[in-house]
Amino acid sequence: MQILKEEIRNNILSAALSEFEQYGYAQSSMRRIATAAGITTGNIYRYFKNKDDLFQALMGSAHEQFISYTIAIKEEIENTFTIHSDEVFEYIKMVDETIVxxxxxxxxxxxxxLTLSEGSAYASAKQDLIAIVIQILEKVFKVTRETTDLVPEDQLTIQMLAVTIIEGVCLILRDHRDGATIKYLVDELLQVFSVGIAEKINCGTRKA
Known part of the structure; x- marks a missing residue:
């Protein structure tokens, strides 16, 4: 009986993962999940209290890994004391390496x-990643320009760049499944942005 219950639970989790990937958290249906798992809608609640409980059962481990990696990036950035403009890509690439x-x-x-958790307890994951990129770019701008304060124009630029980079990464994740393809496209995306960021920093340094 215990084996049977575990098999049913695994069937629910498998069906739920497909449902969340197709519809996102907000639009997913417990009824469709139950049907795909081969059980009644009422029976699914014997295993999971509600959709949020089911989503957390699926995403909890991945989210813990995500938090662990983001903390590691923050610590590395905080301990960085020298950055050259031609090394911008190496620092932004930390985001790429984390995702891969x-x-x-x-x-x-x-x-x-990152792309389908709106309305859930993990809805801030993408914004958390954007915040890390902002932190990276702020550090790069401050260190290369030898300043502790950024002008408002730089802050706006950093915000725009961070959002655009992560939105681009999310589009890649949405449209591709193959790991090698995702890595290639994310590398290309970040390389293009890094060249532009390095040029922006150099221009600001020359003006100063």
């Missing part, structure tokens, strides 16, 4: 966290 590493074991879950 997470995708090795939890590709679907990370895709859902």
């Amino acid at each position: 590493e997470l995708l090795k074991d939890s590709s679907t879950e990370i895709k859902i966290l």
Whole structure:
């Protein structure tokens, strides 16, 4: 009986992962999940209290990994004291490496966290990643310009760049499943942005 219950639970989780990937958290249906798992809608609530409980059961481990990697990036950035403008790509690439590493074991879950978790307890995942990129860019601008304060124009530029970079990454995750393809496209995206950022920093330094 216990084996049967575990099999049903796994069927629910598998059906739910497909449902969340297709519809996103907000538009997903417990009824469709139950049907795909081969059980009644009422029976699904014997295993999970509600949709949020089911979503957390699926995303909890991937989210913990995500938080662990983001904390590591923050710590590395905080401990950085020298950056040259031609090294911008190496620092932004930390975001790329984090995503690729997470995708090795939890590709679907990370895709859902970053692009399809609106309305859930993990809805801030994409914004958290944007905040990390902002932190990276602020550090790069401050260190290369040898200043502790950024002008408002630089702050606006950094905000715009961070949002655009992560939105681009999310589009790649949404449209592609193959890990090698995702890595290539994210590398290309960040390389293009890094060249532009380095040029922006150099222009600001020359003006100063």
